Amino acid sequence: MRRPLVAGNWKMNGSRVVAEQLTDEISAAVLPGCDVVLCPPVPYLSIVSSRIGAAAVSLGGQDCSEHENGAYTGETAVSMLADIGCRYVIVGHSERRQNFGETDTRVAAKVAAAHSGGLVPILCLGESLAERQAQETEMVVGRQLDAILGLPEIASILPDLVIAYEPVWAIGTGESATPEQAEQVHAWIRERIASHDSGAAERIRLLYGGSVKPDNAAALFAMPDIDGGLIGGASLAADSFIAICRVAG
């Protein structure tokens, strides 16, 4: 039985006051049935970290460098995220792939860096609308996944890895994938992982992301291979994020 996980990706939104309020309200909610992760922008990580305290809410970064340290202006090292209290880090979000030119190879290096620095990577995979229309979903998601499965240290990474399937056409559009569309890709991802390591495939949590809201979460999370969600817009309002967490577990 996989424990559900719901992560809120605030993206580049909010302010100090918003970060404080969201953290306080979410930390105060009793959410025993799922793991909850907040991923605020870098400047607010320490504020959120100090306010979640002992609550059953974890902290995550939205990205990390693949390098340990050094002359990489503007980047954030895995060790720094861990230092400030992060347990998770989102890697390979489609916005980073699309807008910042992150390649599969670079995403794989980040997954390896996150793992070796003690963080749980939340690896994002997903196809664009054009790719879905061209029936290339499995090819694209398979290519993105294979870059990770090809890492020399994959055997030690797989058991802890979290994967988020986020079809690009569903992100921020209000048009979620249907539960059946999402389940089809999730089952396919799990099968592909099973061909590497069947035990890890059973344990790995596969999150769905893309316009998840309180009113569509139940149908999505009811699918056998959907183990929670990576939430964008709806994670910026405490009541909707808490409602989604309650649906998950």
Ligand code: 13P
């Ligand atoms: P939305 O929930 O706003 O569609 O964003 C999804 C996402 O990109 C989470 O990482």
